[in-house]
Amino acid sequence: MPQSRWSCPELAAELTARGITETVSASTVRRWLREDALKPWQYRSWIFIRDPNFRAKAQPVLDLYARTFKGVPLSKDEYVVSSDEKTSVQARCRCHPTLAPGRARAMRVNHEYGRGGALAYLAAYDVHQAKVFSRCEPKTGIVPFMALVEQVMTQEPYAGAKRVFWVVDNGSSHRGQRAADRLTGRFPKAIMAHTPVHASWTNQIKIFFSVVQRKVIRPNDFPDLPQVRDRLRAFEDRYNATAQPFQWRFTTSDLHDVLARLDQHITDRQESSF
Template sequence: MRRRGPALEPLLLSDEERATLTRWARRASSAQALALRARIVLACDGPDVPSIVGVARELGITADTVRKWRRRFLAERLDGLVDEPRPGRPPTIAVDEIEAVVVATLEEIPKNATHWSRSSMAARSGLSKSTVGRIWRKFQLKPHLVGTFKLSTDPLFIEKVHDVIGLYFDPPEGAVVLSVDEKSQIQALDRSQPVLPMMPGMPERRTHDYVRNGLTTLFAAFDTSSGKVITSLHRRHRAAEFKKFLVKIDREVPDGLDIHLICDNYGTHKTPAIRAWLAQHPRFHMHFTPTGSSWINQVERWFGFLTDQMIRRGAHKNVQALERDIRAWIKNWNEDPKPFTWTKTADEILDSLARFCRRISGAGH
């Protein structure tokens, strides 16, 4: 027969205690340990005396933890949930000092710099540099880092996002979707002295200075379904070269398939000559990304692979050598193409941007 323990004393909360515990459990600034203890007591509230095991299972903790804080609350009420004093030297930094460091970091700028360093904040606050560092880590403050952002001002931003993302998730039947752009001004750079190869315990080394040996422009159309890329290299970057690239796309895409091109708003994509050519080739359909939103165009990610794997650390004595290496890299890519998996819907993107705008509203005054 199952052994039964002594009957538990009911834990009944006053309205004031219940409100305080609810605030502790939900407030973002509460310590996680205190928030858990508040949830334990709230779960044990009531004249029916909920089961210790049931509360533990509900909160995903051990029964001993529930029993400990239930007993502590019954003995000392709200004061019993606060950590007991620990042995050792008590903390010497007051809460007000910590708050002052956080507020100054977020709202002030040092007189002689654009951002705080540990040394400058230590001089301002009177605390040690290590203490400032610990405070910053605790509150995830990183004054030495800076990110970038740009919000589109396109009046048709929402419509264009739905249009482009719709092509990624639900491409038309009997058609190909090509993400198109130009990577202009690719420089043929050569180091002023020979590159020293990597050795055990030593990375590849190269001179910091270089010699410019000319420019080229890569036109690319990335097939969003297969990952294959149609490309063309030109020394100039005009509507005339873009028209030649459209002719190449028309020649390489099988007849009978419509062609949906995702492009940015660069002027060469919209000249009268280009519009006239498109009117004569009705299987081409242009879809423009929102102004200032290159992140939505998949070919930009492909350009990133090309830059990381070949261009950035390449050394070329002339443009011909650069173009030869680019063509070889593209040929290798197309032998084993890899399409990208787009995961965010248009609504998710718009919701994320809306949350970001709410966070930064009024930040710059």
């Protein structure tokens, strides 16, 4: 069929054209679909695990969230920091003024806009203290990321900490063993923990970025980049004044259960193909 999605009137017409039913209304088709157990127009995207070391990488990160490392509980002067970059935060100046909401009317934001440039928003989140540190840079890279590390590691309690674990994904600014060596070489008490490839959801800073996207950037209506920076800084101050740690519930036990079910699913498919 040429269509992947059908409207109820189209389905009603198709049923009649194929002789499956006599004339039927779109509302009847809508009722049938609502009552049916199968809803083929709904879908969920997913990604298959591609990192051969998924378990070995994910487990230390999840253990750190539970305040353990290599089976030993973290002490009070050990910290876990989740960090990443939010790229291309744009300043979009709307061609016509945004109209404030009114009675029975939503805010109206003009579709057309002028581009006022873009910046990179780098942030580090102490997952147990619920404290955010951030900076705005023209672009991402090793130098901007290490500037963020410097910003955090040169202030207390991190400067005097026993160890500070940095959870990062596999972006080019902090990828691989060279990045881990660079971090420890600059700050011997800092230890880098990489999330598995294509598993940024295990990095708690992504939750904070989703909050920023909803509460700060949307709707994107900024005349210039300085206003974007000011809004981000103001939100960080407000967030740090009231924030509570995220209620992270995905544990290493959950990880083992998921991977076991996946292994069983793969085994079942292989056996059924013979």
